Amino acid sequence: MGVSAPKLAAEDLSFVVDDTAILRDVDLAVEAGETLTVIGPSGAGKSTLLRLLCRLDEPTAGTVYLDGTDYRTLDPTALRTRVGMVPQDPALRDGTVRENVTIGPRLRGESIEPGRVEALLARVDLEGYADREVTDLSGGEAQRVAIARTLFVDPEVLLLDEPTASLDPDAQADIEALLADLLAASARTAVLVTHDQAQVDRIADRVVRVVGGRIHSAGTPGEVLP
Numbered sequence: 001m002g003v004s005a006p007k008l009a010a011e012d013l014s015f016v017v018d019d020t021a022i023l024r025d026v027d028l029a030v031e032a033g034e035t036l037t038v039i040g041p042s043g044a045g046k047s048t049l050l051r052l053l054c055r056l057d058e059p060t061a062g063t064v065y066l067d068g069t070d071y072r073t074l075d076p077t078a079l080r081t082r083v084g085m086v087p088q089d090p091a092l093r094d095g096t097v098r099e100n101v102t103i104g105p106r107l108r109g110e111s112i113e114p115g116r117v118e119a120l121l122a123r124v125d126l127e128g129y130a131d132r133e134v135t136d137l138s139g140g141e142a143q144r145v146a147i148a149r150t151l152f153v154d155p156e157v158l159l160l161d162e163p164t165a166s167l168d169p170d171a172q173a174d175i176e177a178l179l180a181d182l183l184a185a186s187a188r189t190a191v192l193v194t195h196d197q198a199q200v201d202r203i204a205d206r207v208v209r210v211v212g213g214r215i216h217s218a219g220t221p222g223e224v225l226p
């Protein structure tokens with residue numbers, strides 16, 4: 001056998017809506033265990049790239065390979081559990097923290113392992129929060145619940161869309177420290193969109209800059225940041 005395939009690879013990935021190319025011919029490879037950050041101006045197509053990487057949006061051309069397998073051949077539920085997304089807005093549903101954290105498996109009719117919610121909440125520093133109503137949470141706490149909800153299915157690839165953007169500076173630092181710990185403590189592969197260049201410097205192995213729907217530059221933080 002040759003060299004193993006990257007964990008996640010986009011090939012000629014495009015997303016065109018009404019003749020407008022929101023993303024065009026993107027090639028990208030993320031190695032297992034790597035943290036790749038995606039930067040670029042507002043409207044460049046960063047969120048669209050993340051949505052295409054987990055097939056929340058359907059590419060209009062090109063595709064994505066997960067461990068060398070074209071993701072269009074994978075069962076959608078399997079893909080959903082292997083590539084998890086933490087959206088920019090936590091988008092919690094009214095109800096308890098436990099109900100939100102377990103929503104994916106519950107919608108799929110899967111059983112919930114006893115103690116798993118509590119263990120995950122401990123990992124995101126929300127011990128004792130399982131039965132609290134999400135309407136009572138701070139922005140930082142809600143973002144932790146969103147992270148726990150995505151981690152619940154233990155995805156191999158974690159996609160994070162500006163997870164600290166909507167938070168106050170203290171909560172931003174807390175969530176970034178949590179993510180840095182989570183990513184360092186596991187072999188999980190991550191793709192993180194951020195506006196914060198200092199954050200890139202702190203947690204990225206590699207960076208791509210997206211401009212106008214194309215990859216403008218890629219490399220280490222030192223190579224890509226000004």
Ligand SMILES: Nc1ncnc2c1ncn2[C@@H]1O[C@H](COP(=O)(O)OP(=O)(O)OP(=O)(O)O)[C@@H](O)[C@H]1O
Pocket residue numbers: 017022040041042043044045046047048049
């Ligand atoms: N489904 C869609 N249909 C039409 N236009 C879309 C669609 N999805 C995204 N766009 C447009 O594509 C452009 C890129 O959007 P996207 O959210 O990917 O940018 P972004 O780089 O994440 O921006 P920001 O940093 O402001 O979040 C925007 O102009 C957006 O309005």
